[in-house]
Amino acid sequence: MNIFYTTLLFLIMSMIANAQQLPKEPIPSGLESHDRGISREIEALNHQLRHDPSYRPIPKIQRKQNGEAGLGIHDMPDTACVQIIPIVFHVFHPKGEAGVPLAQLEYAIEDLNRTFAGTDADFGTVNPVFKNTKSYSKIRFALAKRDPYGKPTNGVMYYQDRQGGFGNIGPSWENQIRTYAWDNYKYFNVYVQNDIYANNVFNNSGVCWYPSTWMSDNDIARMVYNYVYLGKGGSSYNYLEFNQTFTHEVGHYLDLRHTFEGSSCTGAGDLCDDTPPTDIAAAGCDATRCNGIINGENYMDYNTACYKNFTIDQVARMDAAMKHPGRSTLWQPSNLVATGLLSPNSKDTCLDSPFISYSTQHLRESLNNDGSLDGGSIIIYASNGAKFGMKGKTLITGEHYSPIELPDGLKENIAVSDDGTFATMTISGKALKHASNDTKASLTFTLFEEAFAEGVDKAIVNMSTQLRLEFRDPWKKTCVDTYVRASADTTWNLFELQGPFPRYYGMWKNNEVYAIENYGRGFITESAMSSKVVFLEPGTVIGPDNTWNQGGAPIVLHGPEHTALDGQTGYVGFRIQVGDAFHYGWMRMAISATNGCTLLEYQYNEKPNEGIAAGADCAIALSAEEQVMVESFTIKPNPTNDNIMIDFKSDMPIGGAFVIHSMTGIEMKRIALEQSLQEISLQDLATGMYVISLIDHAGHRIRSQSIIKH
Numbered sequence: 001m002n003i004f005y006t007t008l009l010f011l012i013m014s015m016i017a018n019a020q021q022l023p024k025e026p027i028p029s030g031l032e033s034h035d036r037g038i039s040r041e042i043e044a045l046n047h048q049l050r051h052d053p054s055y056r057p058i059p060k061i062q063r064k065q066n067g068e069a070g071l072g073i074h075d076m077p078d079t080a081c082v083q084i085i086p087i088v089f090h091v092f093h094p095k096g097e098a099g100v101p102l103a104q105l106e107y108a109i110e111d112l113n114r115t116f117a118g119t120d121a122d123f124g125t126v127n128p129v130f131k132n133t134k135s136y137s138k139i140r141f142a143l144a145k146r147d148p149y150g151k152p153t154n155g156v157m158y159y160q161d162r163q164g165g166f167g168n169i170g171p172s173w174e175n176q177i178r179t180y181a182w183d184n185y186k187y188f189n190v191y192v193q194n195d196i197y198a199n200n201v202f203n204n205s206g207v208c209w210y211p212s213t214w215m216s217d218n219d220i221a222r223m224v225y226n227y228v229y230l231g232k233g234g235s236s237y238n239y240l241e242f243n244q245t246f247t248h249e250v251g252h253y254l255d256l257r258h259t260f261e262g263s264s265c266t267g268a269g270d271l272c273d274d275t276p277p278t279d280i281a282a283a284g285c286d287a288t289r290c291n292g293i294i295n296g297e298n299y300m301d302y303n304t305a306c307y308k309n310f311t312i313d314q315v316a317r318m319d320a321a322m323k324h325p326g327r328s329t330l331w332q333p334s335n336l337v338a339t340g341l342l343s344p345n346s347k348d349t350c351l352d353s354p355f356i357s358y359s360t361q362h363l364r365e366s367l368n369n370d371g372s373l374d375g376g377s378i379i380i381y382a383s384n385g386a387k388f389g390m391k392g393k394t395l396i397t398g399e400h401y402s403p404i405e406l407p408d409g410l411k412e413n414i415a416v417s418d419d420g421t422f423a424t425m426t427i428s429g430k431a432l433k434h435a436s437n438d439t440k441a442s443l444t445f446t447l448f449e450e451a452f453a454e455g456v457d458k459a460i461v462n463m464s465t466q467l468r469l470e471f472r473d474p475w476k477k478t479c480v481d482t483y484v485r486a487s488a489d490t491t492w493n494l495f496e497l498q499g500p501f502p503r504y505y506g507m508w509k510n511n512e513v514y515a516i517e518n519y520g521r522g523f524i525t526e527s528a529m530s531s532k533v534v535f536l537e538p539g540t541v542i543g544p545d546n547t548w549n550q551g552g553a554p555i556v557l558h559g560p561e562h563t564a565l566d567g568q569t570g571y572v573g574f575r576i577q578v579g580d581a582f583h584y585g586w587m588r589m590a591i592s593a594t595n596g597c598t599l600l601e602y603q604y605n606e607k608p609n610e611g612i613a614a615g616a617d618c619a620i621a622l623s624a625e626e627q628v629m630v631e632s633f634t635i636k637p638n639p640t641n642d643n644i645m646i647d648f649k650s651d652m653p654i655g656g657a658f659v660i661h662s663m664t665g666i667e668m669k670r671i672a673l674e675q676s677l678q679e680i681s682l683q684d685l686a687t688g689m690y691v692i693s694l695i696d697h698a699g700h701r702i703r704s705q706s707i708i709k710h
């Protein structure tokens with residue numbers, strides 16, 4: 001499989017391990033990852049072993065001797081009752097579901113379950129040397145059917161983005177990742193991308209981390225996996241044996257090490273006694289290493305042509321990992337109800353004790369941003385023999401449940417159904433304080449035995465739980481003055497959006513082309529299939545009705561094929577997707593074929609799915625309809641070879657000044673504001689492009705424009 005990619009675009013080189021990993025300067029040549037990312041995967045896992053503050057490996061499985069408790073030599077797992085882990089796929093593909101169809105993802109899950117169940121056909125062809133050690137598991141996987149807010153889902157979130165890079169480590173990447181994550185204690189989050197390290201290498205297969213409460217607490221526990229090696233059909237290359245690399249990554253999720261861990265014949269290796277030591281990766285399916293035949297067909301080696309088996313010790317390690325606090329919540333029956341994988345009325349004989357489950361434990365403030373909760377209801381199920389008393393009545397606080405510390409302004413009501421199988425908690429009213437830092441991350445809710453009908457012989461296992469009430473800051477715009485440019489001297493400049501949705505972009509120059517690296521996120525271009533950016537008239541509403549570039553190529557500001565914007569400063573529309581909503585914004589760009597392209601300012605609307613007016617003044621709030629474009633001043637002539645006249649269109653700020661910067665940010669001139677029609681000499685400046693900014697008395701930039709000196 002010699003997989004070689006070239007793109008029109010340019011490569012961002014690999015990053016240095018352990019440093020905060022940011023996309024680097026693009027280089028204009030092809031590059032292939034010969035090992036499909038193997039060294040990067042090992043690097044990521046080793047990094048976790050060294051730096052994850054919560055990581056504690058599952059200890060080596062102890063074999064029993066002479067009747068001791070432990071694992072016997074030939075103990076096969078009891079698979080009468082399976083344990084199911086809910087999965088959510090976050091799929092980043094410019095064509096969304098058409099690119100990575102549901103059937104492709106479903107095949108991946110089915111195949112994963114075959115490998116865990118030992119029912120894949122080649123399990124029967126494992127080298128007979130290992131016939132007494134090869135094993136299978138009672139762990140299974142399923143696409144979630146309910147999202148964190150209790151709403152129906154098919155377990156897949158599609159994004160119209162070419163977004164990559166979630167295989168990287170470091171706070172900046174993690175800030176992005178957690179804006180997509182679903183509760184890590186309820187879902188196994190799998191990010192499906194093509195360029196998993198954002199280095200324009202499209203044939204890295206995948207990476208996944210060991211169990212870690214630190215990662216789960218931070219919403220960054222994850223697998224990141226390439227859709228070309230996933231499942232069957234759609235974007236998959238259909239290398240079905242190789243594609244069981246997906247099973248390999250899940251092995252890491254359940255704390256399995258590589259069989260070649262430590263690259264030594266004598267070290268601790270993978271902490272499993274029944275996988276013979278091997279000192280190199282991918283030695284071969286039936287190779288001899290360290291004076292013996294290795295289990296090269298093991299899922300945790302790298303022999304991708306013969307992925308066939310786990311061993312008894314590996315399965316025992318995974319069973320132990322299922323009890324790790326970062327994994328143990330996933331497969332509990334209450335979580336399977338919450339994620340839609342188990343009926344709350346199930347009589348499954350594998351269910352042990354009666355339990356309580358919730359349609360959701362996470363309520364968000366409504367989009368009205370008035371302190372009320374979206375939906376505001378939580379269904380509380382009494383399952384597996386439990387039943388509420390007070391049928392058709394309302395539960396009483398202090399008698400049937402402990403008082404809930406709801407924020408002022410909210411009130412709960414818990415009404416039991418007529419048959420006692422469930423109760424509906426409705427939280428009504430409007431919280432008086434409802435900024436994001438008023439969020440109640442874990443609100444304790446405890447039911448008392450008095451809430452339940454008698455006659456159940458086993459105690460209910462989970463009478464207490466945590467609810468989460470999430471509030472949002474008042475809707476506003478993120479408004480940032482900046483200075484990011486690409487020029488002959490500076491061919492690559494990375495920047496990250498400030499505000500609640502951190503996202504990387506880059507300004508770059510290659511040959512005669514100036515572009516914005518957008519990582520596939522949407523921009524307004526000449527047409528959906530065009531990468532040529534257009535300038536929008538001030539006041540133009542940027543929103544769902546515009547024509548959006550369909551992710552993929554960087555957006556071209558200037559090039560031999562795109563000269564329409566030369567010598568101008570204008571507004572470029574962009575959008576970012578968060579969950580199933582878009583946030584709209586604009587960037588103000590100065591474009592010059594000779595002097596480079598500069599990002600001067602940007603804004604985006606923090607309210608989902610609401611437009612924003614190009615060039616809106618940040619001080620003017622909220623809805624696009626209310627926004628008025630204020631051109632603070634005009635410059636004539638521009639270009640100039642001598643003096644310019646500056647004319648105010650609005651009130652001149654008292655105590656302000658004009659500041660002229662070079663395109664590399666050096667202050668060249670500062671002129672105090674004296675009169676509304678002001679003349680400034682540029683005679684002493686070298687020819688080229690400059691930025692002239694109006695600042696107020698406190699030094700804050702009010703508005704900037706570019707000017708060209710001939």
Ligand SMILES: [Zn+2]
Nearest residue numbers: 041248252258
């Ligand atoms: Zn691995």
